[in-house]
Amino acid sequence: MTEEFFSRRGILKSLGVGAAALLLPGCDRLGQSPTFQEIVLSTGERLSYRMQRLLGINPLAREYEPSEMSPVFRTNGNTMPRSPEYLRHLASSFAEWRLEVDGRVKQPKGFSLAELKAMPARSQITRHDCVEGWSAIGKWTGVPLGALLDAVELEPSARYIVFHCADDFRGTNYYESIDLVDAFHPQTILAYGMNDGELPVGHGAPLRLRVERQLGYKQAKFVMRVEAVESLEAIGRGKGGYWEDNTGYEWYAGI
Ligand SMILES: Nc1nc2c(c(=O)[nH]1)N[C@H]1C(S)=C(S)[C@@H](COP(=O)(O)O)O[C@H]1N2
């Protein structure tokens, strides 16, 4: 598959949707399928998300060679949570820390860092793209989120996975969310390692999300709790993430 195929234009082309069809105001003439109309009338980012999900396109993000890793991988956003609880865990190297996995699951469970490290691991060298205009290539090692979710058994009502973080902006803890397609994507991991070492505090120790087909702000750092939910309505102000709720950032930040 070429990149053109996966690009928005490429997908439209492969569906035989021309520019004229996109501009036609009388959408009832375009066909009976509401799904088709929904696609055509959607905004750019939504279109891309729905297209991907409707077509079942689930490609891997590009992976790089060790020689391509950035000599410096900068930090961004919060680099040190200030909650006393987090600072206590940091002081004891996260020995008593547990990742809580709960919500719409059959077996809610707390996982120690040792337990997470004992699970099958995945490493990947990928490019991180921040919406503010910088990128860096780094290596991430962690447990596939899908394996963790299988261990706690999702309820059939679960539709989104929410990540609750230890750090805050003006008293509101950072949070993010993804759908189940991204949650079970093979490159979606909860990383405890970076560049062949421990995950540094500035990059989200003890655990941060890597969801490689989306922008930087989706890569939640300092993840304390993973919650399966049916709807994002009750999370923050309902848009699924700290920046989505507090700026105009898209919930689906596909790259
Ligand atoms: N908990 C938390 N996660 C976060 C942020 C944050 O401030 N807090 N910033 C986000 C943004 S905008 C980016 S670009 C990346 C930066 O990751 P890095 O510090 O490892 O480079 O983390 C993302 N995840």
Ligand SMILES: [Mo]
């Ligand atoms: Mo970012």
